Amino acid sequence: MASRNPTKVPILLVLPCVVALLAITIGPMIYAFNTSLHRYYLPSPKHPFIGFQNYLDILLRDPRFWNAFRIMIYYGVGAVAIEFVLGFIIALFLNEEFRGRRILSGVFMVPIIITPIVVGFTWRLMYKPTIGILNYFLRSVYLPESKWIFVPSSALLSLIIIDVWEFTPFMTLILLSGLMSLPREPLEAARIDGANSWQCFREIIFPLMKPIIMFAILFRLIDAFKWFDTIYVTTVGGPGTATETLSIYIYKKGLTWLYMGKAAAMSIMFLIFMIVLGNIIIKWANIKGFR
Amino acid sequence: MNNKLRLAAKTLIIVLVVSFSLFPLFWLLSISFKTRVDALSMPPKWIFVPTLANFGEIFRRGEFLGFCLNSIIVALGSTALALAFGVPAGYFLARRPSANLSFFILSTRLAPPIAMLIPFFVIFRRLGLTNTYASIIIMHLILNLSLVVWLMRSFFLEAPREMEEAALVDGCGPYRAFSLIALPVCATGVVAAAIFSFIYSWNELLFAMVLSGYSTHTVPVGMYGFITWEQIHWGELAAASIVAVSPVIVFYSFIQKYLIRGLSFGAIK
Numbered sequence: 156m157a158s159r160n161p162t163k164v165p166i167l168l169v170l171p172c173v174v175a176l177l178a179i180t181i182g183p184m185i186y187a188f189n190t191s192l193h194r195y196y197l198p199s200p201k202h203p204f205i206g207f208q209n210y211l212d213i214l215l216r217d218p219r220f221w222n223a224f225r226i227m228i229y230y231g232v233g234a235v236a237i238e239f240v241l242g243f244i245i246a247l248f249l250n251e252e253f254r255g256r257r258i259l260s261g262v263f264m265v266p267i268i269i270t271p272i273v274v275g276f277t278w279r280l281m282y283k284p285t286i287g288i289l290n291y292f293l294r295s296v297y298l299p300e301s302k303w304i305f306v307p308s309s310a311l312l313s314l315i316i317i318d319v320w321e322f323t324p325f326m327t328l329i330l331l332s333g334l335m336s337l338p339r340e341p342l343e344a345a346r347i348d349g350a351n352s353w354q355c356f357r358e359i360i361f362p363l364m365k366p367i368i369m370f371a372i373l374f375r376l377i378d379a380f381k382w383f384d385t386i387y388v389t390t391v392g393g394p395g396t397a398t399e400t401l402s403i404y405i406y407k408k409g410l411t412w413l414y415m416g417k418a419a420a421m422s423i424m425f426l427i428f429m430i431v432l433g434n435i436i437i438k439w440a441n442i443k444g445f446r
Numbered sequence: 447m448n449n450k451l452r453l454a455a456k457t458l459i460i461v462l463v464v465s466f467s468l469f470p471l472f473w474l475l476s477i478s479f480k481t482r483v484d485a486l487s488m489p490p491k492w493i494f495v496p497t498l499a500n501f502g503e504i505f506r507r508g509e510f511l512g513f514c515l516n517s518i519i520v521a522l523g524s525t526a527l528a529l530a531f532g533v534p535a536g537y538f539l540a541r542r543p544s545a546n547l548s549f550f551i552l553s554t555r556l557a558p559p560i561a562m563l564i565p566f567f568v569i570f571r572r573l574g575l576t577n578t579y580a581s582i583i584i585m586h587l588i589l590n591l592s593l594v595v596w597l598m599r600s601f602f603l604e605a606p607r608e609m610e611e612a613a614l615v616d617g618c619g620p621y622r623a624f625s626l627i628a629l630p631v632c633a634t635g636v637v638a639a640a641i642f643s644f645i646y647s648w649n650e651l652l653f654a655m656v657l658s659g660y661s662t663h664t665v666p667v668g669m670y671g672f673i674t675w676e677q678i679h680w681g682e683l684a685a686a687s688i689v690a691v692s693p694v695i696v697f698y699s700f701i702q703k704y705l706i707r708g709l710s711f712g713a714i715k
Contacts, residue, residue: 164537164538164541164620164624165621166538168534168535168537168538168621168624169534169535169538169539169547171531171534171535172531172532172534172535172551172591172595173535173547173550173551175527175531175587175591176550176551176554176591176592179584179585179587179588180557180562183562183565183566183569184561184562184565186565186568186569187561187564187565190564190565190568195568197568245459245463248456248459248460259464260702261699261702262464262467262468263463263464263467264698264702264705265467265468265695265698266467267705267709268645268649268694268695268698268705269471269649269691269694269695270648270649270665270666270687270690270691270694271649271651271666272649272651272666272669272670272690273474273669273687273690274470276669276673276687277470277471277473277474277687278470280477280486280680281470281473285488286486286487286488288473288490291488291490320466320467324467325706325709328705328706329706329710329714332706332714333714367714370710374710377556380558381558381559383559383560383651383652384650384651384652384666387651387652388651388670388673402558402559402560405560405561405564406560406563406652409564409567410563410564410567415564415567415568418564419564419565422558422560422561422562422564423561425558425560425561426556426557426558426561429556429557429558430553432556433552433553433555
């Protein structure tokens with residue numbers, strides 16, 4: 156399809172979109188960059204120009220920033236790793252035809268679209284140590300209870316569990332669509348030659364799935380790093396700063412404490428980080444011809 | 447023998463997965479029908495007398511209905527704009543591929559919402575737009591637009607060019623070729639894109655929370671207010687959650703076929 160001559164499509168069809176996007180993305184980012192070069196405490200009337208001081212202060216003198224960055228990485232990598240492993244296992248099981256498969260996928264994907272605040276609220280309720288349902292289940296099978304999101308040691312993991320609940324279906328379905336599009340011949344040939352399931356997986360399925368695996372992991376990783384809603388509703392970055400991802404920290408800095416200059420500087424750096432990460436995913440999607 | 451074992455293992459996994467996925471929702475649903483006493487009693491009451499009082503209460507209060515209305519206005523507005531700008535753009539990208547343009551439109555997906563919010567908050571404040579629908583609708587465009595563009599692009603790519611080319615040969619202008627030929631063919635795609643966009647706007651919390659004033663709170667924002675300020679009546683909160691989530695689930699049944707395509711922005715069918 157790409158080899159055909161492009162039809163005469165007027166550029167006016169895409170122009171409004173581009174203009175709109177420029178206005179709502181590039182425009183504000185320029186404004187944010189400008190803000191980041193000033194000491195911009197919202198209530199104060201004066202916003203003196205201070206050059207790159209904000210950036211230096213954040214990078215060199217703000218351990219909370221690095222903590223937030225770290226927590227964000229832990230959250231993203233932790234959640235996506237679990238989602239990937241679980242997702243793959245479930246996808247392998249779903250890869251065969253069976254009755255009710257459609258209904259099953261339908262049901263399975265529901266967590267993805269549930270309003271995040273409802274997800275956050277529900278899990279917050281379930282996580283309550285004394286009256287929550289999760290500890291009730293643990294008690295009934297004589298397993299030790301947990302304080303889940305209310306203690307720093309288990310808070311991040313509890314949030315990761317919520318993310319896993321919400322997005323494993325997404326991972327599963329992407330991997331499943333990849334599995335279903337694999338050519339059958341290599342697998343059949345291998346089975347005839349006597350390979351067992353593990354060998355089939357390691358030597359044939361996995362290598363062939365590499366591009367789609369990369370796509371799924373990076374796509375999810377980008378979303379997990381950006382994530383805000385459920386974290387805000389369940390822990391607001393707490394207890395302390397145990398679950399304070401970069402998104403949460405920027406929110407607090409700029410919208411709770413009103414240090415717009417610093418928040419803007421962190422936003423710019425966050426954006427650069429995401430663009431670099433995103434470049435990788437786009438390169439992979441293009442190379443393998445996902446169109 | 448081996449087959450039976452596999453079948454049993456598969457069934458077990460399926461049952462586990464489905465129950466894990468749906469349990470929180472069912473539990474929420476059960477709480478919404480429980481009275482104050484039963485709602486969070488420990489040990490939980492699996493058998494109880496259901497009541498509709500919670501649902502009645504949240505609508506009686508009046509503000510919840512206002513939140514729903516606000517959410518509908520914001521979601522419809524954002525969807526309409528996203529479609530108006532995005533569908534033609536998706537068509538353009540499908541028929542006249544351009545790597546740079548594609549990259550630019552897709553890159554808006556990468557922006558962390560909070561990063562976009564910081565400058566916009568200052569801008570909207572200066573312009574006095576904080577208690578309006580317009581500010582939230584514009585912010586939602588940031589994600590909805592790239593979603594619509596890429597989703598429509600993948601639909602238009604599937605539509606055969608021949609019909610448009612035949613029309614062009616017959617003297618039809620390119621705009622009419624788009625609107626009278628390509629568009630009707632991809633009508634389901636447009637509906638799917640609209641639903642995705644609507645769901646996203648409906649569910650969105652951050653932008654709505656920061657940019658809305660008292661009279662423009664959307665459902666997620668209103669509910670968040672319930673959680674933090676009001677003396678929490680779990681039954682009512684659960685009922686509000688169920689109501690908040692119902693339109694999403696209803697719409698979801700329409701786009702289930704396209705879910706993966708929508709979520710991966712058209713990259714995967």
